[in-house]
Amino acid sequence: MIGIFKPAKEVARLPESKIASAYKIYRIRVFLMIFIGYAGYYLVRKNFAVASSLLSKNYDFSNTDIGLISAGMAITYGLSKFILGNLADRSNVKYFIGIGLLASAILSIFMGFAKTVPVFLVLMILNGFVQAMGAPPCSIVIGKWFSQNERGLKMGVWNTSHNIGGGLIAPLGVFAASFALFGQANSSSIFFIPAFICILITIFVLWIGVDTPASVGLPPIEEYRNDYGDSSKLEETVDENKLTGKEIIFKYVLNNKYVWYLCLANVFVYLIRQGIVNWIPIYLQQEKGFSLVAAGHAMAIFEFIAIPGSILLGWISDVVFKGRRAPLSIMCMVGVIIATVAYWQTNNYIVTMISVGCIGCFIYGPQLLIGMSLIDVVPNFAVGTAVGFSGLCGYLIGETLADIVLGVISDNFGWNGAFIFIIIGAVFALVLLTLTLNIKKDKKEA
CATH class of the missing domain: 1.20.1250.20 (MFS general substrate transporter like domains)
Structure with a gap:
């Protein structure tokens, strides 16, 4: 990998007396990074579904049109998970998650100005590609920061983040649709407001997150917890x-x-x-x-x-x-x-x-x-x-x-x-x- 996505370099290991406390703090930080970060991904993935009825009403999108646009994103997302998942293994996960979320938020802003099926289809296909930057690095974080005998619970709790993001977008979208600044029953606000929130989440991810334990002077999780399987x-x-x-x-x-x-x-x-x-x-x-x-x-x-x-x-x-x-x-x-x-x-x-x-x-x-x-x-x-x-x-x-x-x-x-x-x-x-x-x-x- 090149540029900002290059894996963080290893640094000198912390003194033994500081490792336990540092591990505790950093594990909280990386879990907040992937939990809040991935919930954010769903705010700018599912907002199209919330806006779909207004697109039908305001721009005469048919159900077939709505389905085509949604499928364009889903197909791209499925294919991209293979490609980007492999790249995530060789990247700095903090920047991988953050940049992907930021890109998705920017695309959501563009969707707020879109009014035709072809434009929405192109934007959603691009969104499907960058959305695939979310899940793979989150799984990598769990693998590198939590040992084998505790990953099940951590994975289960992290997995609920997409339910939280997918659930919050519905009331948030309803609020956005009635937001006076953009006009009532205007689908644009359903794309703008979640995007602005995700830009703030991106800043949070880049601020609180780190890459690997070795990049902050900590031993591998298997060594720290003596859990080699x-x-x-x-x-x-x-x-x-x-x-x-x-x-x-x-x-x-x-x-x-x-x-x-x-x-x-x-x-x-x-x-x-x-x-x-x-x-x-x-x-x-x-x-x-x-x-x-x-x-x-x-x-x-x-x-x-x-x-x-x-x-x-x-x-x-x-x-x-x-x-x-x-x-x-x-x-x-x-x-x-x-x-x-x-x-x-x-x-x-x-x-x-x-x-x-x-x-x-x-x-x-x-x-x-x-x-x-x-x-x-x-x-x-x-x-x-x-x-x-x-x-x-x-x-x-x-x-x-x-x-x-x-x-x-x-x-x-x-x-x-x-x-x-x-x-x-x-x-x-x-x-x-x-x-x-x-x-x-x-x-x-x-």
Whole structure:
């Protein structure tokens, strides 16, 4: 890497007496960096969904247009995660996260001036590229600053940052739309105000963040906590050095039937998740006559209910199901189907809010548990490839179905056709998750 992204240089190690206190402070700082920073990414990713109903009203964007623009970003994002994830491994994570967020905020400002579908599509494609600078370095931070026996909880808590950002953008967008400076019901403010907030978050990230422990005079986390993992993991690391990338992909990932079951299930999980949340503002206003404020509340409920839900479901899979992810995933998917039917059929405000909350709670269960299952079915040296392949399937296929296909269906067959399509996808996910019931907890048996 060159320029500002070049990894921070190692400095002389601190005296032994200062290492413990310094580690404590820096770990708080880097966690705040990735938690608040990644929440910011969602403020300038999901604001388009909040603005979509006003774009339809003010500029005559069709549902197909909205879906095309959303899919343009999703496809770019899925592809860019592979490219930029590799670059993040060789970069200064503080600047990688900060510059990516700043670039996304600037693009959001440009969107505030856009009025046509082609311009929005280009800007959202560019936004998808820089948005991919968020998640990979955050995972790297957790790996370098937190040891193996504490990463699960830290990853689970960090993972809720996108729910917080995705949930806050709904009420923030409603406030922005009524902001007198830009005019009421003006979609521009929904892009401007989150962008200004993210510029402030960028400053915070660059101020509080650091790169690696060695760059501030600290030992590697494995040395500091004496947590080098078990012998099987060390053997797998040695094996990884003897394998080519092609061998890992084809022998240990694409040749594993459970990886295919889980990745295909993830396609339909993304169809449901994005197919519901991305269309909440338009669907509730067009079909049920909700106000922009009420639709914003529903979008916030979808995201916020997932925060305790994801943590609880992860804990249940460990404690109650003893590490077996499939049974709980299947139960969650049944709940998703029931809640989706209720959300589709009711016109009652309270039932709508309860059902959208249930969908948000249940759909993040399979998404979280699919990732955990992938870790169980491949060797450690292939986990990144398997998870990356799953994410690629989710964004390239699942979100395309949720954005473009659902937009076309709703325009041509109405929302009844769109919900039938979503429920069919949920049934496919249920069948695929059922095929994973025989996954063994021990990777070597998979």
